[in-house]
Amino acid sequence: MAMETILFGALADASRLRMVELLRHGPLTVGEIAARLALRQPQASKHLRVLLDAGVVNVEADANRRRYLLRGEAFRALDGWLAAYLRLEDDRMARLADYVGGLHPGACRRGRTNEQDE
Amino acid sequence: MAMETILFGALADASRLRMVELLRHGPLTVGEIAARLALRQPQASKHLRVLLDAGVVNVEADANRRRYLLRGEAFRALDGWLAAYLRLEDDRMARLADYVGGLHPGACRRGRTNEQDE
DNA sequence: CATAAACATTCCTTGACAGGAATATTCCCT
């Protein structure tokens, strides 16, 4: 099965998506996640397992407890996949340049366009 | 259920993902899609129905046949959702400014950052 | 008007997945 399919499958669940939203603010242990989402610990562990297998999160073993944290690489991969479809409308580029230009006023040099296709 | 969950669920299937990849090159009819993906027509119709409900595609009725095409709005929504997670690393912004700057050399004015959060 | 083409929808069956309860494992503390 395709790489993206697994990633989308991992995110295609309400509880797991809430987990990801939670972890956006920083790493959390299983117990903390279960508590904040009103889940029972086994279900939390199982969902985290799916997210782990999909490469969405990582684990850091801290003695008794395990700290889960978001894995930026997965989101960057998704962004790369998405780029091909966002090119369908070019006007987006103007707004994007506007946005990024506001963050990095001095970064307006020209470069290669970082393309990869099927 | 959350909006994103439905979208991810629609993309969390190998056949549907292949359909999306196909439609990236332009609109196609059900028969064409079924033929190129070696699917039977009913399954193709069912999968397209899911993509339609999720807002991934649109339909244009052309007499006997129906032409399906990608709906950019869905991908832009995904991109908006993704933006919050890509901000985890700032270095991406530099590369993005580089990329966009190459496409729009004169678009480097400053603007608002278009934020929305939970 | 009858027939065929292009889709959509239904019914049925099977496999995958989520939730619950219980259990196993690892680690800290006294």
Next chain:
DNA sequence: AGGGAATATTCCTGTCAAGGAATGTTTATG
């Protein structure tokens, strides 16, 4: 060493979704 906390895993069950086959619906064509 014993007990308890934190986490992972297993078993079981119900539900949902995918695939197959058949059928319904609309539109063009002879």
